[in-house]
Amino acid sequence: MNLKKIFLALICMGLLEVNAVQWCVVGAGPAGIVVVGLLLDLGIPKKDIVWVDPEFNVGRIGHYYQTVPGNTKTSLYIDFIQACKAFQECAPHAVQELYNYNLVKEYPLSIIVKPLQDITNCMRFKVTSHQTLLTGLEYSADTWHIELADGKEFDAQRVVLATGAHPRSLQYQECAEEIPLDYALNKDLLGQLVNPEDTVAVIGSAHSAVLVLKFLSELPVSRIINFYKKPFVYTQDMGGWLLYSSSGLKGIAAEWAKNVLEKNPPCNLARIYNSEKARKAWLPLCTKIIYAAGYERNPIPGCNPDMEYNTQTGFIAPGLFGIGIAFPEVIVDQAGNTEYKIGLNSFMQHALDMLPVWNRSRLQVIEMLYNFKRFEELFDIHVL
Numbered sequence: 001m002n003l004k005k006i007f008l009a010l011i012c013m014g015l016l017e018v019n020a021v022q023w024c025v026v027g028a029g030p031a032g033i034v035v036v037g038l039l040l041d042l043g044i045p046k047k048d049i050v051w052v053d054p055e056f057n058v059g060r061i062g063h064y065y066q067t068v069p070g071n072t073k074t075s076l077y078i079d080f081i082q083a084c085k086a087f088q089e090c091a092p093h094a095v096q097e098l099y100n101y102n103l104v105k106e107y108p109l110s111i112i113v114k115p116l117q118d119i120t121n122c123m124r125f126k127v128t129s130h131q132t133l134l135t136g137l138e139y140s141a142d143t144w145h146i147e148l149a150d151g152k153e154f155d156a157q158r159v160v161l162a163t164g165a166h167p168r169s170l171q172y173q174e175c176a177e178e179i180p181l182d183y184a185l186n187k188d189l190l191g192q193l194v195n196p197e198d199t200v201a202v203i204g205s206a207h208s209a210v211l212v213l214k215f216l217s218e219l220p221v222s223r224i225i226n227f228y229k230k231p232f233v234y235t236q237d238m239g240g241w242l243l244y245s246s247s248g249l250k251g252i253a254a255e256w257a258k259n260v261l262e263k264n265p266p267c268n269l270a271r272i273y274n275s276e277k278a279r280k281a282w283l284p285l286c287t288k289i290i291y292a293a294g295y296e297r298n299p300i301p302g303c304n305p306d307m308e309y310n311t312q313t314g315f316i317a318p319g320l321f322g323i324g325i326a327f328p329e330v331i332v333d334q335a336g337n338t339e340y341k342i343g344l345n346s347f348m349q350h351a352l353d354m355l356p357v358w359n360r361s362r363l364q365v366i367e368m369l370y371n372f373k374r375f376e377e378l379f380d381i382h383v384l
């Protein structure tokens, strides 16, 4: 049998295997919403998209962060919604409503959560949605076998994990009473969890840490001790590109860090380099601790928690892709800094670039390989 016949046989085998749905998207935070919207834009039949999430309420920003001051200017949210036709069909007034805000200012995240909730409610009923958890994921016979907490099982040709992340807790023994970051980022809730006698430790120096420090400085607490490892960095427009585009402080957090923390910090707030010695000396004085020390991927049943992915393409395994804060795109900027692209517009751009590639049928991939093989033979080159 010559090479072409082998490939044709493979193609036939691929075509015969039609029992599975084409796509399963796991997670309905911003990243999952983007993927489902763009799959609809690509013309994938609705019956061929299954969407799984236990809540369908815009992930972590919908659940916890609506009052959090955002770091995205309104105009970028408008670009975000306009990038997807399905979004505009589902929330036809969203863009008009965003025009009521100052386009070059940042607002609390609720201004984008509300349209994303409308979009979710509408798209959920365009595709097949299951309001439950993914509990099992197994690869066999060239498809992904999926198990859900409600007992349902099915096969999918491609699975997108948009399963998000949760705040990292460092569990320093010297101060046991932790206020979860998700609560601390809501100033009213934080106000109920601290009292005037408290000395509160805040670990970290990025966006969330600065917001928590700002909130605490406006609440009646005795002392605030910020343990930091890195100096503050600010996003800067370098004329055509942004320095520290994702990792830098922006919006209210940047303004407050620059003008208050760095120039004229509140007298009950101390900043200390986070070394073991400093922790031993200072943490026993703290009555409460807040870890704003980054996020870690939510566990995915059936998968290794440290599973690797291609940070440019989101590729995890054949037909298995990752996106969003759990599997962010990583770039190196013009100054050589590594940036994790976390944010709604980054997810949209990454999905616009990658979904057409992820969507290539087996037939196209096999043809591509076949042509590649011929190219290899013609030019006497060797490609692994």
Ligand SMILES: Cc1cc2nc3c(=O)[nH]c(=O)nc-3n(C[C@H](O)[C@H](O)[C@H](O)COP(=O)(O)OP(=O)(O)OC[C@H]3O[C@@H](n4cnc5c(N)ncnc54)[C@H](O)[C@@H]3O)c2cc1C
Residues within 6 Å of the ligand: 026, 027, 028, 029, 030, 031, 032, 052, 053, 054, 055, 056, 057, 058, 059, 060, 061, 065, 068, 069, 070, 071, 072, 109, 132, 133, 134, 135, 162, 163, 164, 165, 185, 207, 208, 298, 299, 300, 301, 323, 324, 325, 326, 342, 343, 344, 345
């Ligand atoms: C303080 C703060 C401020 C921010 N401000 C901005 C901003 O101004 N602009 C901006 O663009 N971004 C901002 N971000 C970042 C951005 O909001 C997050 O990166 C984004 O919400 C992550 O989206 P996600 O969809 O990847 O994950 P998530 O929002 O975490 O969603 C993951 C979803 O997956 C579901 N899931 C998890 N496991 C399973 C399972 N086993 N089965 C089924 N479903 C599952 C969860 O229920 C959840 O709904 C901010 C983040 C923080 C923390």
